Amino acid sequence: MSGVVRTLSRCLLPAEASRDPGSSKEGSRERDAAQEREARRRSREIDAMLARERRAVRRLVKILLLGAGESGKSTFLKQMRIINGQEFDKKALLDFRDTIYENILKGMRVLVDARDKLGIGWQSCENEKQGMLVMSWEGRVGGSGVESSEFQLYVMALNALWTDTGIQEAYARRSEFQLSESVKYFLELGSYWSNGESGNIPSKQDILFARKATKGIVEHDFIIKKIPFKMVDVGGQRSQRQKWFQCFDGITSILFMVSSSENRLVESMNIFETIVNNKLFLNVSIILFLNKTDLLVEKIRKVDIRKHFPDYRGDTRNLEDVQAFLVQSFSRKRRNRGKPLFHHFTTAIDTENIRFVFHAVKDTILQENLKDIMLQ
Numbered sequence: 001m002s003g004v005v006r007t008l009s010r011c012l013l014p015a016e017a018s019r020d021p022g023s024s025k026e027g028s029r030e031r032d033a034a035q036e037r038e039a040r041r042r043s044r045e046i047d048a049m050l051a052r053e054r055r056a057v058r059r060l061v062k063i064l065l066l067g068a069g070e071s072g073k074s075t076f077l078k079q080m081r082i083i084n085g086q087e088f089d090k091k092a093l094l095d096f097r098d099t100i101y102e103n104i105l106k107g108m109r110v111l112v113d114a115r116d117k118l119g120i121g122w123q124s125c126e127n128e129k130q131g132m133l134v135m136s137w138e139g140r141v142g143g144s145g146v147e148s149s150e151f152q153l154y155v156m157a158l159n160a161l162w163t164d165t166g167i168q169e170a171y172a173r174r175s176e177f178q179l180s181e182s183v184k185y186f187l188e189l190g191s192y193w194s195n196g197e198s199g200n201i202p203s204k205q206d207i208l209f210a211r212k213a214t215k216g217i218v219e220h221d222f223i224i225k226k227i228p229f230k231m232v233d234v235g236g237q238r239s240q241r242q243k244w245f246q247c248f249d250g251i252t253s254i255l256f257m258v259s260s261s262e263n264r265l266v267e268s269m270n271i272f273e274t275i276v277n278n279k280l281f282l283n284v285s286i287i288l289f290l291n292k293t294d295l296l297v298e299k300i301r302k303v304d305i306r307k308h309f310p311d312y313r314g315d316t317r318n319l320e321d322v323q324a325f326l327v328q329s330f331s332r333k334r335r336n337r338g339k340p341l342f343h344h345f346t347t348a349i350d351t352e353n354i355r356f357v358f359h360a361v362k363d364t365i366l367q368e369n370l371k372d373i374m375l376q
């Protein structure tokens with residue numbers, strides 16, 4: 001008999017049984033055996049409980065980031081690095097800088113093109129030539145960024161164009177065409193093309209705005225309170241989505257990112273529907289992130305949500321009403337609505353917001369994970 005069982009059997013021995021002098025030897029042996037069996041059972045239970053607790057602590061928490069392209073998955077992952085104090089090394093910083101140069105050049109091309117299509121004139125003929133120079137730039141395949149030496153060839157043109165009244169007018173009318181978030185940020189920052197070759201080391205905020213579509217699978221490991229976390233980021237553009245299933249193994253949780261300010265919300269809801277109803281994820285906690293809250297705030301001031309969702313009944317200018325409607329629309333996509341849908345409203349470029357949200361999410365994931373383990 002093990003020490004634990006012996007101790008337990010002593011503890012479990014009913015007081016009357018040990019005091020019953022009149023019982024026969026046979027009866028007492030039977031009682032002893034029964035008590036020992038009970039003690040063994042309890043001992044096994046305790047061992048199993050301890051093992052479960054140990055597993056809960058050691059088991060890797062694997063979080064998969066899913067959602068349509070440009071919803072903010074990689075931005076969220078960058079925030080994880082920043083929040084967990086994992087600095088970007090020199091090479092990563094230079095890669096971000098090259099991405100930023102590419103964002104700026106592509107953005108200016110969009111503006112030059114939009115100025116033309118909107119029929120806005122140039123301020124000067126000289127700038128028209130600068131516009132042609134920028135339009136002659138051919139982005140490399142795969143969005144691998146623009147090196148500093150190449151970017152310098154366009155700095156003068158970019159400076160001249162950004163101050164041209166024609167480009168400024170096109171920029172003011174940007175809601176009439178598609179200009180990405182990062183472009184707006186970098187163009188308004190301006191300094192990237194006036195600082196010259198040496199001074200452009202991106203700040204954390206610049207890094208969060210640097211836009212590069214994810215191709216392939218990017219993993220990031222970190223440890224919180226001795227619990228190992230692995231976060232997996234995949235591309236959300238249509239061509240990238242067939243790679244998602246490669247990462248489905250051993251997932252604890254899915255963070256489903258949505259750009260809540262975009263016209264592509266319906267596409268996002270459809271992707272969500274295929275994920276949330278997938279049998280593979282029956283025991284996976286799926287948490288909805290309605291991201292780009294900052295842009296949603298701006299958007300509802302200008303655009304009536306009923307344009308895209310005619311069945312909306314709330315106040316079109318009220319953020320909470322719009323957000324509640326969006327959560328409900330996503331929630332309705334679930335075939336099994338027995339449990340509430342975990343969700344958060346996020347702004348992935350805001351480090352403090354993500355720090356706060358991740359704190360809550362981590363607790364949800366760990367609690368769900370623990371429940372899951374206890375049921376095993």
Ligand SMILES: Nc1nc2c(ncn2[C@@H]2O[C@H](COP(=O)(O)OP(=O)(O)OP(=O)(O)O)[C@@H](O)[C@H]2O)c(=O)[nH]1
Pocket residue numbers: 067068069070071072073074075076181182208209210211212213214215234235236237257291292293294295346347348349350
């Ligand atoms: N204003 C604002 N911009 C955001 C927010 N979240 C992300 N962005 C910007 O949106 C752009 C797209 O973000 P990404 O993180 O690259 O999107 P993604 O989901 O990884 O996209 P794919 O890799 O193509 O699937 C970037 O320029 C980000 O800086 C947000 O909450 N607010």
Ligand SMILES: [Mg+2]
Pocket residue numbers: 073074075212213214233234235236
């Ligand atoms: Mg990405």
